[in-house]
Amino acid sequence: MATIEQSEKRAPWVLLSPALVTIALLLVVPLMFIVVYSFWLRTSVGGVEAAFSLANWQEALTDRFYRDILISTVRIAAITTILCAIIGYPVAYFVARARGVNRGFLLLLLMLPFWVSYIIRTMSWINILGVSGALNSLLLAIGVIDEPIQMLYNEVTVILGLVHFLLPFMILNTYVSLDGIDRALEDAANSLGANPMQTFWEVTLPLSVPGLAAGAVLCFVLGAGTYITPVILGGPTDAMFANLVFEAIITQLDWPLGAVLSLMLLVVLGAVVLTYNRFMGLGQIAKGIG
Amino acid sequence: MSTAVTLNNIVKRFGTFTAVHPLDLEIEQGSFLTLLGPSGCGKTTTLRMIAGLLDPTEGDILVKGQRVNTVPIHKRNLGIVFQSYALFPHKTIFENVAFGLKYRNVPKAQVEEKVKAAMELVQLPNVGDRYPSQLSGGQQQRIALARAIVIEPDVLLLDEPLSALDANLREDMRVELKNIQEKLGVTTVFVTHDQGEALAMSDNIVVMRDGRIEQVGSPWDVYNRPASEFVAQFLGASNLMDVRAEGAGAEKVAVELPQFGKFEVDTTQVPKGNASAKGKLVLRAEKLQLSDTAAKAPTGHVTANGTVEAVDYLGQSVRYFVHVGDEKLQAINTVGQALFDQGAQVQVHFDPQNCTLLGD
Numbered sequence A: 001m002a003t004i005e006q007s008e009k010r011a012p013w014v015l016l017s018p019a020l021v022t023i024a025l026l027l028v029v030p031l032m033f034i035v036v037y038s039f040w041l042r043t044s045v046g047g048v049e050a051a052f053s054l055a056n057w058q059e060a061l062t063d064r065f066y067r068d069i070l071i072s073t074v075r076i077a078a079i080t081t082i083l084c085a086i087i088g089y090p091v092a093y094f095v096a097r098a099r100g101v102n103r104g105f106l107l108l109l110l111m112l113p114f115w116v117s118y119i120i121r122t123m124s125w126i127n128i129l130g131v132s133g134a135l136n137s138l139l140l141a142i143g144v145i146d147e148p149i150q151m152l153y154n155e156v157t158v159i160l161g162l163v164h165f166l167l168p169f170m171i172l173n174t175y176v177s178l179d180g181i182d183r184a185l186e187d188a189a190n191s192l193g194a195n196p197m198q199t200f201w202e203v204t205l206p207l208s209v210p211g212l213a214a215g216a217v218l219c220f221v222l223g224a225g226t227y228i229t230p231v232i233l234g235g236p237t238d239a240m241f242a243n244l245v246f247e248a249i250i251t252q253l254d255w256p257l258g259a260v261l262s263l264m265l266l267v268v269l270g271a272v273v274l275t276y277n278r279f280m281g282l283g284q285i286a287k288g289i290g
Numbered sequence B: 001m002s003t004a005v006t007l008n009n010i011v012k013r014f015g016t017f018t019a020v021h022p023l024d025l026e027i028e029q030g031s032f033l034t035l036l037g038p039s040g041c042g043k044t045t046t047l048r049m050i051a052g053l054l055d056p057t058e059g060d061i062l063v064k065g066q067r068v069n070t071v072p073i074h075k076r077n078l079g080i081v082f083q084s085y086a087l088f089p090h091k092t093i094f095e096n097v098a099f100g101l102k103y104r105n106v107p108k109a110q111v112e113e114k115v116k117a118a119m120e121l122v123q124l125p126n127v128g129d130r131y132p133s134q135l136s137g138g139q140q141q142r143i144a145l146a147r148a149i150v151i152e153p154d155v156l157l158l159d160e161p162l163s164a165l166d167a168n169l170r171e172d173m174r175v176e177l178k179n180i181q182e183k184l185g186v187t188t189v190f191v192t193h194d195q196g197e198a199l200a201m202s203d204n205i206v207v208m209r210d211g212r213i214e215q216v217g218s219p220w221d222v223y224n225r226p227a228s229e230f231v232a233q234f235l236g237a238s239n240l241m242d243v244r245a246e247g248a249g250a251e252k253v254a255v256e257l258p259q260f261g262k263f264e265v266d267t268t269q270v271p272k273g274n275a276s277a278k279g280k281l282v283l284r285a286e287k288l289q290l291s292d293t294a295a296k297a298p299t300g301h302v303t304a305n306g307t308v309e310a311v312d313y314l315g316q317s318v319r320y321f322v323h324v325g326d327e328k329l330q331a332i333n334t335v336g337q338a339l340f341d342q343g344a345q346v347q348v349h350f351d352p353q354n355c356t357l358l359g360d
């Protein structure tokens, strides 16, 4: 008996071990390296020198430059998340309320963007908003403007690109929550005297919060960690935090500073995820993705 | 007695499929009416049309004489208990029960009072602070009922409210539900496919089949005077035998069964408009009794001889399948009576007053 019980207890770990080993090798070990690097020193030729120095940390934490970009990164991610929620919720609601074949088709449409590289999808905005892009051509043709205007390469287009990239995550997560709501709950609220608007505020919206929150965390984390979008759609002053990490490591070959900056971003995003986990539980995200 | 709900020729089609055929029904104020029928016969559809959750394709629905077809559900003042209970999982029990009062401008002090009264009525006065997930199925059921009655609805609508409960609890709940209904005097429409529930609780039963009404009547009527073969077979166990009848329209109808010979039945045993020369005799299995071939049957009973084909012991009673001539009949007798084994030669007998005559 005891041995069966023991082997039953062991079974999940045995089954999980390949995944755990992979995570350990690809995530935990590199992370340890980064932590160690953050205390090392950069040599003048771009190498690293083992040491225990807080100089990198001091620079990153006191220089206003890094702090400002961290704040604007958080701001861009937050605005993007809010826009995704506002735009995505009605869509998710519509899909969740669609019937039969329609719903399958709509879900397929939602998956469609994932079949095209995110970089290509981001670049497509250049063809739409660029100086010789579709929108300028249209405005010129109908005589609203006399010469093309530069609409690209600012914070607005970065946010636009991010919303474009992240919206499906928000929609799918919210959809899962909305789809899980027993329609009888809304019928019950209606029958008790709540009109459709009141029913939405009292029943539907609160019950879809888990999906909305899961979508928001994904949008925020992916948005704040983005590197490609500001490069393609942002101007010289629109760098986000991940661009700084890239700059430090690849351009300046300053691994220790890059390590410190990565860890700063990790701490901020980690705090967001932990806050979410505290209130909602991470399981909800798995539901939305799976 | 006034009429609380009137259905006037209502029809419901889903695309080309007709779920409810033209249907007329009057529900008396304060009465307990059950829609009974097999799965898919349109009970839920009918109930949802009364509730306003479905629009009838044709026909009118009147509540207290007012046409309500175009009145949205939140203005109908109906109490609905759903099969899944549909308690709001994110609200406490108190908030759940108080939900409907919020839209009725009830002063705060009265809300507390009314919620308390409703929760006492369903015998769960102390769970106000809990969430629905912290209650058992039976308790959730009671709270769903409390939430529906606290708004003092014009009509209480229940769609198979007991079907998710286990057998014992279901029987307790049906007694309690009936008590509460009587105490409040609220007009109630109850949907079930469980004949036991229907017979035990209802003032009137509507037996439905394929979107049509087969019979409307008191539990006694639908059980003892079924208006059609379908009703006879759907409720309880019945024997159906071909008969020839004479003297339709007179006070007594003479009928002849090949195995039992000739006897007379009362016209009250012939559903209206059903008399004809050829027909079917309906005899409930519990009205057919077995005895020794030598025993003398009670006076007035008609008798025949047969062979016991199978015996089905049910605990309080025994069900026999008996071959009589070329008919195979069912008899359910209480265990107190003499027991017979398979293959035994027996006499079967019944009182002609206990059968119903259906026309062809």
Ligand SMILES: Nc1ncnc2c1ncn2[C@@H]1O[C@H](COP(=O)(O)OP(=O)(O)OP(=O)(O)O)[C@@H](O)[C@H]1O
Binding pocket: B014, B017, B019, B037, B038, B039, B040, B041, B042, B043, B044, B045, B046, B193
């Ligand atoms: N929305 C719908 N679209 C198409 N057909 C429907 C719809 N709702 C019900 N039906 C059909 O109408 C018929 C009656 O359904 P209804 O739900 O009223 O049955 P019921 O008597 O309540 O059965 P049950 O005892 O199984 O609940 C069924 O054949 C069902 O398939």
Ligand SMILES: [Mg+2]
Binding pocket: B043, B044, B045
């Ligand atoms: Mg039903």
